[in-house]
């Protein structure tokens with residue numbers, strides 16, 4: 791049975807490098823994973839006052855997250871952390887209290903940057919929230935995709951064989967991680 795994996799991209803930018811890497815990850819995924827992008831840009835800023843009558847966008851987002859077998863986060867780094875839109879999505883999915891849609895879902899994190907550090911700060915800030923949300927996040931291999939502008943052609947496709955091999959290995963490891971968490 792294919793595992794249904796929800797993919798969240800931290801950038802809302804049309805020509806986002808991060809989304810291009812996310813698309814490459816989807817293409818490189820092994821058989822047995824069915825990946826779909828879940829958009830986060832339409833979610834209003836979380837306001838706990840709305841919880842008695844949440845916007846339809848929150849309800850739909852929570853249903854989509856709850857239906858996923860696993861979650862993959864692919865994010866740029868904003869000011870050494872994750873973009874606010876991604877944090878907002880985490881918050882929206884986590885409520886109402888005691889009914890978090892994220893609870894127990896195996897996860898993985900890929901950070902992406904034009905810079906050399908590969909979004910390390912974003913990667914680890916995200917992991918801090920994942921601990922609290924009880925998303926068991928794959929620890930190895932870690933994925934810090936740095937110097938991303940040098941890894942993509944004009945069509946947004948990967949140009950570097952080593953990167954392609956690494957991202958394919960990452961997805962194979964994630965598939966195994968999902969099965970290990972589901973068994974535990």
Ligand code: FNR
Nearest residue numbers: 801803806807808809866867868869870903904905
């Ligand atoms: C950035 N950028 C950035 N890059 C980085 O490596 N570390 C950082 O802390 C930041 N901080 C930051 C803050 C804000 C508000 C913006 C808009 C950008 C640069 C960032 O990596 C670059 O714009 C990427 O292209 C963003 O990813 P996408 O949109 O291409 O996926």
